[in-house]
Amino acid sequence: MLVGQDYDGASVMSGQQKVVAKIIKDKAHFALYVHCHAHRLNLALVDAVKSVHAAADFFVLMEKLYVFVSGSYVHAGWVKIQRQLFKRERVRELQKLSDTRW
Numbered sequence: 215m216l217v218g219q220d221y222d223g224a225s226v227m228s229g230q231q232k233v234v235a236k237i238i239k240d241k242a243h244f245a246l247y248v249h250c251h252a253h254r255l256n257l258a259l260v261d262a263v264k265s266v267h268a269a270a271d272f273f274v275l276m277e278k279l280y281v282f283v284s285g286s287y288v289h290a291g292w293v294k295i296q297r298q299l300f301k302r303e304r305v306r307e308l309q310k311l312s313d314t315r316w
Contacts, residue, residue, distance in 0.1 A: 277310075
């Protein structure tokens, strides 16, 4: 039995028409719609960080570092060496920053 729906606020899911939410609600009457709390928290944290200039500058620097490192020839070699040495482990590398998309 479906008892809940949780979306990131995309209009097709939960906008004025609530198209997807309505289709599910029509089939599962008790499936309540809730805006994803993790997504709301992420949005709040991103806005909070943008209001602190030092924090915003830090994340801009991290994004530039990611672009520089991930696009280099050395990075491709580093990934290849990790795969050879640690076949059963996940490759370790910098992750791209994201405002709200996961």
